[in-house]
Amino acid sequence: MKILSKFGSPLLCSIFLFFISMMMLVFGIYGAVNSGSYLVEWQFFSLCGTDWTLPIIIDYVSVTFSCFVCLISGSVSLFSMSYMEGEVFIRRFMLLIMGFVSSMNLLIFIPSLVTILLGWDGLGIVSFALVIYYQNKKSLAAGMLTVLANRIGDALLILAICFLVNWGEWRFGYGLFGDFGVLVSLLVVVGAMTKSAQIPFSAWLPAAMAAPTPVSALVHSSTLVTAGVYLVIRFYSTLSESPEVLWALSKIGGLTLLMAGLSACYEVDLKKIIALSTLSQLGLMMFTVGIGYPAIAVFHLFTHALFKALLFLCAGSIIHSTGDVQDGRILGSISQLLPFSSGCLILSSAALCGVPFLSGFYSKDLILEGAFSGLTGVVEVAVVLVGAGLSLVYSLRILLMAVFGQSFGSSLISFGSESSYVVVSIFVLAVGAVFGGWFLQGLWVAVSGFDVVGSFGKGIIIVVTFGGLLYVGISHLKAWKFWLVTVSGVARFFSSMWFMNMISGSLMAGSGLKGGVLAHLYLDQGWMEVFGGQGVFSVVKSGTGLSYAVQKGSLLIYTRIFMVIIVLSMVIFMF
Structure with missing residues (x-):
């Protein structure tokens, strides 16, 4: 009873959440085998021939995604029992987590752009509350950057809803074409880019690391950042009518990847x-x-959620x-102190790199094959x-x-052990992370892969997957002088996210602050006075x-x- 009163x-x-995840898993397997899709529409208001309805789409994509969201959220909640052990307001924290999961499920199951805005806004508001949870200056600055970037996406979605009045329908499960088709597609895509932190809205994602680590595991794996990708995938039937929007999306996605x-x-911060x-x-x-493979993108979205949360x-x-040490220059020798966590860290990094027969391999290999088979340019493929090859490099830096590195931290008396909640x-x-990709590919026929790639293409994919092992050779041979001579000139450019912090962070915030000061001086204290x-x-x-x-009476x-x-x-009388 003491445990329930403290960690209830x-x-x-x-x-x-684990129970809901198991139920969704059963329905997801049934839907994937039978390829069934249902649209349930609930009419709750009708006036003057206008029906206000709440549509709910139930197919294997939405059910499987909800299953993964609940599974990861359940693991994060269990992990929080150890990580947030001394937290006084643990109930408030869990209330925010459940609000986050509810907003995400609202976004997953409702294919109406008006109603999806509720889940979209809910994600933005709750993410702001979670990022500023520690209530210090760093978390407040990160929270403001996060919420302002998300508000741009909210405004663009509202504009898209206004233009969808021309069709008299706000559902997006079918193709829309007409006078405003390209404009609506562009507004939805740019709004989704703000949520998924694509260029030039990339600054808020690393800044959101000021939140507690359980929040980061939930936000950066299956909820907030994937909401934009999921919206674009659901909107793909309309985007296919606007190839120029898809062309721009593929270019921006490739640049963000690089x-x-x-x-x-x-970077030296472990969480960043x-x-x-x-x-x-x-x-x-x-x-x-952008290159025309939305099913494979959904597949990679699912597998990525598993190994990234891990x-x-x-x-x-x-x-x-x-x-609370997260500087990589101080950490070291974790394999001897925390064998289970370090072993699973190696496993998740291997899945991220696309090592064969782990979850990331099945989806990443299909994407690279699709890049070779699609009508993309040579520079874009390069x-x-x-x-994609850099994933092994930064994963090896973590490891x-x-x-495996030398520890430069404090004495071992400050180290703790892994609790049973963390292990479970x-x-x-x-x-x-081990079996998810194999299991999904066995059930989902659409992602089994039908692109024919020659031996040269397969060789390139193998080089991309394992080429980052050269980093180990460079680090062991101490060839840092050659490394510094070759890249020191552009090191600041690379390490600063191509100055995205200045563009989407300092420039936008600075322009807004300066504009606010000028408006205050010349409007509030000037002409308006x-x-x-x-x-x-x-x-x-x-x-x-x-x-x-x-009225003096004089x-x-x-x-x-x-x-x-x-x-x-x-x-008056004279004129």
Whole structure:
């Protein structure tokens, strides 16, 4: 009973979410085998021939996605029992987590752009509350950056809803074409890019690492950042009518993939490296949708959710056990201190890199085959191949620094051990990271792969997958002088996310602040004071003074008023 009184809310939430996940898994298997899709529409208001309905789509994509969201959320809730052990407001924290999961499920199951805005806004509001949870200056700045970037997407979705009035329908399960088809597609895609942190809205994703690690595991694996990708995939039937929008989406996705991969190779913060790897994989998903493979993008979305949540929980276990140390230059020798967490960290990194027969291999290999088979340019394919190959480089940096490197931290007296809640939550996701891709590909015929790639293409894919092992040779041979000579000139450019922090963070926020200061000086304290409150007050004051002077009862004043009235009357009658 003592455990229930202290950890009742996260434990009950975890059990509930695991139960919902198992139910969704059964329905998802049934839907994938029978390829059934149902649209349930509930009419709750009708007036003057206008019906207000709530549509709910039930197919294997939505059910499977909801299953993964609940599974990861349950593991995060169980992990929070150890990570948030000393938290006073643990019930408030779990309430925010459940609100996050509810908003995501609302976005998953409802194919109406008006109703989906509720889940979209709910994700933005709850993410702001979770990012600023620690209530310090760093988390507040990160929360403001997150919520402002998401508000741009909200405004663009509202504009898309306004233009959809031309069709008289806000559902997007079918193709829309007409006068505003390209404009609506562009608004939806750019709005989704703000949620998925594509260029130039990439600055908020690494900044959101100020949130607690369980929140990062949930936000950066299966909920907030994947909402934009999921919306684009659901909207694909309309996007296929606008090939120019898909063309731009593939280019932006490829650049985001390359930018995030290069930045992760220079980052030293453990959580930010994983956040940049998330950004890189989101760019890969957007690129996949842009070249015409939405089913494979959904497949990679599912597998990525499993191994990325595992990666964040392993990193959170390491940070929690080492006394909140997440600088890779200090961490080291974790393999001897935390063998289970470090082993699962290696497993999740291998799945991220696309090592054969793990979850990431099945989807990543299909994407690279699709890039070779699609009608993409040589430069675009080269960018994607380099960006995909960098995943092994920054994964090896994590392992060489944190797991196998030398520790430069404090004494071992500050280290803790892994609790049973951490072990169980990590084990559940580790099973998914190993068997999830194989299980989904066996059930889902659409992602079994039908592209024919020659031996040269397969060789290139193998080089891309394992080419990052050269990083190990460079690090062991101490060839850092050659490395510094070759890339030191562009190191600042690569390490700063191609100055995306300045563009989408400092530039936008700085312009807004300067504009606010100017508006305050020249409007609030300037013209609006002249024509507004102070101006009206001075006019009324003058009028009151004149009225008071007229009503003093002086004979001289009455004589002057009488003479003025006579003169004005004569002037009026003369003209």
